[in-house]
Amino acid sequence: MQTFPDEITIPGTGVGVQPDAAIWMNDAAVLIEAKGTRKAAQFQKTQLAREYLALMTGPREHKLLLVIMSSPPPVRIQSSGRIDLFEGVTIGLEELCSAAARPDADVERLVQSIPETVCWITWPEIRSAVAEAAATYPCSDASLAGTLRRLAEGVTDAIDWHSGTETVC
Structure with missing residues (x-):
């Protein structure tokens, strides 16, 4: 396990992502985004999309994005207010995939995989x-x-x- 791991670059974009922690195994990867325990914590507009895409373009078969928050969703996303966590992951995903020259079918597959790949838990x-x-x-x-x-x-x-x-x- 690494806390504050090295930056992960999303292939084809030059966009870097630095999750709060990462667990790497032979065939599995877990990226952890831990928001502060205060209620006012919010995600940058495309933060969750960047972390999700970085995870999904990695080589491992089993993937999980674990989001730790002070309270259950909805989550606060910059410029979007409080929205569902899965919706928060989709914000900016299409734009990132376009920058990486990923086909539209790939974007749809990624969106459909969000519920089985992204999970959350609260600090309490x-x-x-x-x-x-x-x-x-x-x-x-x-x-x-x-x-x-x-x-x-x-x-x-x-x-x-x-x-x-x-x-x-």
């Missing part, structure tokens, strides 16, 4: 899953259990701090 859902897993993980090794508990607390504390919901001891 991640926090809840991490806290629950830490509380219920069976571990008889006290040292390992302590390490796992501290790691989980680090994740939940970071989410709380960034979202402004941290508690004062």
Whole structure:
């Protein structure tokens, strides 16, 4: 896994994309776009389309664009307001494909693949899953259990701090 990976260039366009994180495996790729925990966070107009196209033009067979947000869709897109996440991915996709000289049929295939390729989760859902897993993980090794508990607390504390919901001891 890479956080802040090197820029990915969309073939044929010269357009660069830099996701927040990437997971590369032999036959799979996951690009992660993590928006801040504040409600005002918004995507640049063609940001999701650029990340999606960069992912889809890559060599791996299995592909996923994971979007992490403060709240469930709709999402805020610059110059478009609040819209459905999948619609947000399509904004600018046709223009990017045209710049890359991709045929119209390819654009249609890409649009149809959005629901099976793009997914989302919220920071509160991640926090809840991490806290629950830490509380219920069976571990008889006290040292390992302590390490796992501290790691989980680090994740939940970071989410709380960034979202402004941290508690004062």
